[in-house]
Amino acid sequence: MLKALTTVSEMLARNLDVLTQQPLLVCGLLEDNLPTMLADAGPAPRIFTTDYSYYQWQKNQGIKDIEFGTQPHSQAASAILLLMPKAKAEAEYLLAACLPLLAEGALVFMAGDNKGGVKSAPKLLAPYCDQVVKLDSARRASLYQAQLTRPAAPFNMTQWQKGYSIAQEQLQICTLPGVFSAGHLDSGSQLLLENLASLSGRVLDFGCGAGVIGASLLKRQPELTLECIDINALALEATRLTLANNQLANQAKVYASDGLSQVTGTFNHIVANPPFHAGLKTFYHTTEALLNTAKDYLTPGGSLTLVANAFLPYPELIEKSFGHCETLAINGKFKVYHATRR
Incomplete structure (x- = not known):
């Protein structure tokens, strides 16, 4: 597990004054000690991860407010930071799972490697936000900010399930983003x-x-x-x-x-x-x-x-x-x- 900050987190370090104005719910491609950096600069963030390895590592680092699972608990959040995952479909899934926890007008941040799909942030956020602004771009990474203008629908896991058949095995496979x-x-x-x-x-x-x-x-x-x-x-x-x-x-x-x-x-x-x-x-x-x-x-x-x-x-x-x-x-x-x- 990486302990040094990723280039995305190094870019985020330039924007702590904006990011730490409110407690963040952070999700997506978490790889480093970003939670500690955010906590040192402002309110301790709440972390949601689908990665058990990261969950275990951060628990051992002393991070207490961290969740592992398919969706975060229903506790309301003040703002969200999504770190762009590898798959665009997973980013769509995470937004659908996390944005219902926000009140209208809350801030939504997206960050990621420029080669990792983060440039699609405006399109990904369009169903929820009227305007998406690029706050920063450095070290081949970018940070976008938007304001939730349309409340997100309650999350429904079944809407994200897809599947296919394997005839020779007589199996029906179910998949998720x-x-x-x-x-x-x-x-x-x-x-x-x-x-x-x-x-x-x-x-x-x-x-x-x-x-x-x-x-x-x-x-x-x-x-x-x-x-x-x-x-x-x-x-x-x-x-x-x-x-x-x-x-x-x-x-x-x-x-x-x-x-x-x-x-x-x-x-x-x-x-x-x-x-x-x-x-x-x-x-x-x-x-x-x-x-x-x-x-x-x-x-x-x-x-x-x-x-x-x-x-x-x-x-x-x-x-x-x-x-x-x-x-x-x-x-x-x-x-x-x-x-x-x-």
Whole structure:
């Protein structure tokens, strides 16, 4: 987790006189100690995050007013600062979830990396605000300000649910904004599913996303004891919805975990299509930590199977940890790796 301020927060530091005139509800792409910086300059902000890793880190930093989940609690807010997330659809979702907490006339701020979609702030805020002003632009980041002129409708999660079918798996997938593989089955997961052998016992779906892998495993083998983990609250909710859509809701445990930190005991199998992006950056730490420690979470004879972009240097890490690494399949862009605890 980054501890230095991001360039977006460095730009925001130039505008603390405006931002700290009222307590802020801060949400979106939080990556650093921005909450502490805001609290040092004015009223302590209220933080809402869908990222369990960030939530845990900030709690350990002593931040008390922080929420993790799919939407903030219904407590009214004085003003909002949205840090532009990677996906525009997620920004729309967060605005819809947070703006109902504001009174008419309240201030709405949006900030982000200029290459990360923040320039769409005027369009994103148009349904709620008559005028959007760019307050600052520095270090390749921008800050916009607007005033809520039209009360936002009460938030309704079901309006944000989308889905698709996977005919070969006879599955109905439910997705939410910003969740991986949101519009269709990604080719990496497809390759993984095509090359998964029959499993048994306790199985971990690491980085469950929309629940595609977990639901497929249970559809094939209902007798499995399945656990699905992710750091993203929207991914966890999408997985729950996917399982429910396929009458599998009572057959899996779905919970937040920062890597394997919240996992207990050992598994017969770990299956993963792990992430390698965090925000706008390429990010390998979570997967590397998995590969380095997965063996400790497997029973003797237990296996790790994962799919990854072919260019990533994961075989070396798997071999270092397990003593061997087998490549099960290749489709040009992705490779499926397999290793067993001996």
